[in-house]
Amino acid sequence: MARLYADENFPLPVVEELRKLGYDVLTIEEDGKANQGYPDELVLHDASAQDRAVLTMNRKHFRALHTQSFVHAGIILCTYNPNFVQLAQRIHAAIQDEEELQTQLLRITRPQS
Numbered sequence: 001m002a003r004l005y006a007d008e009n010f011p012l013p014v015v016e017e018l019r020k021l022g023y024d025v026l027t028i029e030e031d032g033k034a035n036q037g038y039p040d041e042l043v044l045h046d047a048s049a050q051d052r053a054v055l056t057m058n059r060k061h062f063r064a065l066h067t068q069s070f071v072h073a074g075i076i077l078c079t080y081n082p083n084f085v086q087l088a089q090r091i092h093a094a095i096q097d098e099e100e101l102q103t104q105l106l107r108i109t110r111p112q113s
Contacts, residue, residue: 002074002095005047006055008034010078015055017088026052040065048073053101055091066105074101081110 004025006015015025028034028043040061047054053074056062062075076095081087090108095101 002098002101003050003052004055004076005031005043005050005052007040007043007058008038009057010055011057011080011084011087013084014078014088014091017085018091021088021092023092025055026050041070044070044072044075053095053104059107063105072103074104074106076101076106076108078108079110086111 001022001024004018004023006025006027008028012027015027018025028038031046033046040058044054044062044065048071051073053076054062055076055078057078057080059077062077066072066075076091078087078091087108094106094108
């Protein structure tokens with residue numbers, strides 16, 4: 001099962017739901033790097049050093065990092081969805097069968113209403 005790293009703006013209720021589904025999710029706060037203006041490049045580097053895919057709502061910056069040929073343990077770009085349980089389930093559905101997320105960029109979007 002994928003190991004995940006939630007960046008500073010990723011909703012904690014989604015992290016909690018993913019943990020209920022059995023995922024090992026570390027938040028940037030738990031890693032002692034919150035409220036420091038920690039650059040996205042370092043978030044991606046630190047997550048990858050721990051073999052964790054980044055969970056983020058910061059689609060623009062992390063998509064750019066992905067295209068700059070950074071080697072990483074995966075990036076999961078999410079569209080904000082106030083239904084946190086649904087967002088966690090959509091992430092789970094996208095990654096549950098993946099053996100590894102290395103260098104992958106996954107997009108999780110809110111369902112059409």
